[in-house]
Amino acid sequence: MKSSNRELVDRLAAEYVLGTLRGRARRRFERWLVSPQVRVMVNDWEQRLSGLEPSLQKVTPPARVWQGIEGRLELGRSRRSAVRWLAIAATVLLAILGLFTLRPVDLVATQQANIEADAQTIYWRVKLLGDNQELSVQVLARHPLESGKSHELWILPAQGNPVSLGLLPTSGTQHLVLTAEQRAALAGAKQLAVSVEPAGGSPTGLPTGEVIHVAPLSPA
Amino acid sequence: MDRNDPLPPEIELAQLLQHCAARDSAAFRLLYDRTSPILFARLLRMLRRRSVAEEVLQEVYVRIWERAAQYEVNRGRALAWMVTIARYCAIDLMRRERLTLVGDDALAEVADESTAEPGAFEKPNHFDDCIGRLSQNTQQCLTLAFVEGHSHDEIARLTSNPLGSVKSWIRRGLMSLKDCLSKERQTA
Secondary structure (H helix, E strand, C coil): CCHHHHHHHHHHHHHHHHCCCCHHHHHHHHHHCCCHHHHHHHHHHHHHHHHHCCCCECCCCCHHHHHHHHHHHCCCCCCCCHHHHHHHHHHHHHHHHHHHHCCCCCCCEEEEEEEEEECCEEEEEEEEECCCCEEEEEECCCCCCCCCEEEEEEEECCCCCCEEEEECCCCCEEEEECCHHHHHHHCCCCEEEEEEEECCCCCCCCCCCCEEEEEECEEC | CCCCCCCCCHHHHHHHHHHHHCCCHHHHHHHHHHHHHHHHHHHHHHHCCHHHHHHHHHHHHHHHHHHHHHCCHHHCCHHHHHHHHHHHHHHHHHHHHCCCCCCHHHHHHHHCCCCCCECCCCCCCCHHHHHHCCCHHHHHHHHHHHCCCCCHHHHHHHHCCCHHHHHHHHHHHHHHHHHHHHHHHHHC
16 A cells, blocks of 8 residues: 555544544445455554543343344244245255265365454365366355345455455355456455355445455465 | 443453354353443434434344454453444444434433443543643544544534534544554653
């Protein structure tokens, strides 16, 4: 990042954290949060401005708030509706079919990235095969996801905007033959990112939702 | 920092968040019980209306559950992390709903609900000193924005100052604050 850009982004980060960056400008800035540099600036401002936190009298919220949260997250209850069973049956069927239709992988993994909560909880293992010709994504642990949303995988290129690698699977292993654009973006890229998007993926071709993971690419 | 800190101990909160990241819903309930009165008070301060604050509080805890894995334990400041999520949720809602300033009647709605002692957040080193060096106008603008969640326009109206002045006080105030905090850190 050029130093003049850096100053501008830092000013925006300050007003983002303060809350005075509003409307479309706020939305646009949120897209920049894929960049680790921008996130560091935001974290620094969060720390600086935390001094403005007021001391307030606690106010206990009514019980209905917790009930709402419990309902939305389906905590402590398993809803064994017919739809749910059907979904499970369909997943099993697809997994069985998948066993027969997986083609042998002949390219060697050259780079990989673990998208993880911590070393014990890896959600996806992404491998780049050959000279970035193909990609495989393996689901190791299921990542929580709100209904009506999808996880989208992005390349954070050395320069320019993130480039989509498509939607992340919720189970099994997925293979993808990379396009010229994706391969160009991967050249020199050091990180991948995951954002939460509307079901079916970002409508704009750039991350529109919250970026929830940034993972480094390392030699496989 | 106040040694009689009435807030839940940070270490306990950090551990609860770690358990939440491992999808432990009992830990989540405990975290909610410990922190929701603090976050609810903070949301009421920004949103004023109880019904709206309740709705946003739900959203806040849904996000905390979903993002617990992103909380970095070694950074500490678990409560500050949660309060930040609450502030951003409130700002998002104001942006979406275009909530405008509400009158004093709505303020009264939240006034006498307090049940517990005031909380205290650990401030960055030299914060009071650095903020004290800013003009009164600047301090007031920063507080109205950060604490109450007001936009530039709202602050200009509330303080009867021109919008341009409010914007430049805020911009310059933020940069002075940053400079001062980093200088003080170097000389400390």
